[in-house]
Amino acid sequence: MYQADIQIRVRYAETDQMGYVYHGNYAAYFEVARTESFRQLGIRYKDLEAQGVGMPVGELHTRFRRPARYDDLLTIRVLLRELTEGSRAKFEYEIRNEAQELLTEGYTLMVFVSTATGRPVPIPDSVREKLAPYFAESEADLPLGTGRATPGDAPAPAAFGK
Numbered sequence: 001m002y003q004a005d006i007q008i009r010v011r012y013a014e015t016d017q018m019g020y021v022y023h024g025n026y027a028a029y030f031e032v033a034r035t036e037s038f039r040q041l042g043i044r045y046k047d048l049e050a051q052g053v054g055m056p057v058g059e060l061h062t063r064f065r066r067p068a069r070y071d072d073l074l075t076i077r078v079l080l081r082e083l084t085e086g087s088r089a090k091f092e093y094e095i096r097n098e099a100q101e102l103l104t105e106g107y108t109l110m111v112f113v114s115t116a117t118g119r120p121v122p123i124p125d126s127v128r129e130k131l132a133p134y135f136a137e138s139e140a141d142l143p144l145g146t147g148r149a150t151p152g153d154a155p156a157p158a159a160f161g162k
Helices: 027-040 045-050 125-135
Strands: 001-007 058-062 073-080 088-098 102-111
Touching: 001 027, 001 125, 027 058, 027 073, 027 088, 027 125, 045 125, 102 125
Parallel strands: none
Antiparallel strands: 001 073, 058 102, 073 088, 088 102
16 A cells, blocks of 8 residues: 655645635645645656656545645645556545544545546556556565565655754
8 A cells, every 4th residue: 555645734825715615625735735745756647647647536535534724734644555457546635634533535436547538547557657556466476575565665745844
């Protein structure tokens, strides 16, 4: 299983009249967390697009438990529980505040597609290779001395000072 934690501070413009983060912003929070977690692995959407591969959202689900508010420092945990053989990948998200209260959870089902045809394509080998260590069946499947990959193994983006 792959997971990464990305932090975002709520900006004033992202809140509504009640002082809560406007619900439409959560899709953007999910996107930022997903793209930054991929960036930690050395996977850039820009590079995928240059290879002729896009990743549109096939499904989006969000469950709100508590409101996030202006200036909250949110931690968005991105989870990829399985690496499928096909063209789809389900990314799950948990958003917590600084008190570690679960505020929001959800998922996106992403579909790898050809930018030329719009048709589904298999997950690119370049993506699969970067994610493979997180889905090793057993310790024996990993190179000697490496141990099981953990979330801390991925380098953190400098902007988040992790």
